[in-house]
Amino acid sequence: MNRYKKFHASGVPATIKDVAKLSKVSVGSVSNVLNGRTSVKPLVREKIEAAIEQLGYRPNRRAQNLAKNSTPVLSFILSNRDLHDPFHSRILEGVSRHCDATDFYVLFSKLYYGPDLPPENIPLPPAVRAHGMAECVVLAGTNYSNLIEALEQRGIPYVVLANNLIADDRDALLDQVRFDDIAAAQEATRYLIEMGHRHIWYIGDTSLPWFNRRHQGYLRAMQEKGLIPRAQTAAISDDRFVNGFRCTASILKEKHPLTAIFASTDEIAYGCWECLQQQGINVPEQVSIIGFDDQRGPYKGLGLTTVRVEAEAIGDRLAKMAIDKVRHPERHYPEVVVPTHLVKRGTCQPPLPLHARLKDKKK
Numbered sequence: 001m002n003r004y005k006k007f008h009a010s011g012v013p014a015t016i017k018d019v020a021k022l023s024k025v026s027v028g029s030v031s032n033v034l035n036g037r038t039s040v041k042p043l044v045r046e047k048i049e050a051a052i053e054q055l056g057y058r059p060n061r062r063a064q065n066l067a068k069n070s071t072p073v074l075s076f077i078l079s080n081r082d083l084h085d086p087f088h089s090r091i092l093e094g095v096s097r098h099c100d101a102t103d104f105y106v107l108f109s110k111l112y113y114g115p116d117l118p119p120e121n122i123p124l125p126p127a128v129r130a131h132g133m134a135e136c137v138v139l140a141g142t143n144y145s146n147l148i149e150a151l152e153q154r155g156i157p158y159v160v161l162a163n164n165l166i167a168d169d170r171d172a173l174l175d176q177v178r179f180d181d182i183a184a185a186q187e188a189t190r191y192l193i194e195m196g197h198r199h200i201w202y203i204g205d206t207s208l209p210w211f212n213r214r215h216q217g218y219l220r221a222m223q224e225k226g227l228i229p230r231a232q233t234a235a236i237s238d239d240r241f242v243n244g245f246r247c248t249a250s251i252l253k254e255k256h257p258l259t260a261i262f263a264s265t266d267e268i269a270y271g272c273w274e275c276l277q278q279q280g281i282n283v284p285e286q287v288s289i290i291g292f293d294d295q296r297g298p299y300k301g302l303g304l305t306t307v308r309v310e311a312e313a314i315g316d317r318l319a320k321m322a323i324d325k326v327r328h329p330e331r332h333y334p335e336v337v338v339p340t341h342l343v344k345r346g347t348c349q350p351p352l353p354l355h356a357r358l359k360d361k362k363k
Helices: 003-007 016-023 027-034 042-055 061-067 086-101 145-153 181-194 209-224 240-253 266-278 311-327 354-362
Strands: 073-079 105-111 136-141 158-161 176-178 200-203 230-232 260-263 288-292 305-309 340-343
Touching: 016 027, 016 042, 027 042, 073 086, 073 311, 086 105, 086 136, 086 311, 136 311, 145 158, 158 311, 176 311, 181 200, 181 209, 181 260, 181 288, 181 305, 181 340, 200 209, 200 240, 230 240, 240 266, 260 266, 266 288
Parallel strands: 073 105, 073 136, 136 158, 158 176, 200 230, 200 260, 260 288, 288 305
Antiparallel strands: 305 340
């Protein structure tokens, strides 16, 4: 039992009056400390700060803002990802558009933390630490169960992008939005099989749960047709483009049969494509390629066949769910699954007959 629960057995959040009572000072003195005023004596300030810590009190900034007729707020937290990550930037755009249409304001914050950090030690952004500053938190990026626990311990409402949530009970959580990696990968692999490809390679680091799920979808499609799965599932490089390049080089060096590649992300797919080009192997005449995420890349002529994840739609659904939780805080919402789409461009075609492939190799 934590110190807050010892003082508040009822579980009701501490108030400014509770802080004043515990520190044996006036509410005005507590208010002066909370607002950073220097008129409070050092010993009194120490007593008040100790009471705030003991009670786990968070100032209700949002209540203050509402008194000033301010706009309601959601907090968008991008965890353990680069600010310029294109996929999560598009999710933020979807959140922002929905909030603009519903008169909510979005506060953006970055957060870096590890999976082994105790929940009480996670450095939550100021908008989340200040009680009521943001009515609900939207979690994007890569998150772990300890952050979920930290928010639940503090009674902070949240919704989460489930695809990049690393937690044992991820599928059991409510209040989440996701897309189906497994079904999307299965559809992409089936497309190659339907074209006549049999020597299809999967490239992606399966130590990452989201790439592992895409590998599962690939395996399902291959097993449906009794085909031999072929995969490079260990990352040769942390740089995804380089990883795609080097994995493809390894496949070619070992002279494995290869007519198609399903890459777990577009960055990897572009690395594969670059390697094939440098080896004089034509895409898609000799090897077809499918990526995942529909990100822009260096080859603009043909255009990469890829799985499009509707990131803006994910952001829209996250914002809608968050606002619903603000309006009905007693409710939990079942997960929402946003569909993906296979975008067929110029990097896939039926495999050449064996004699044609041999002829191309002699050129």
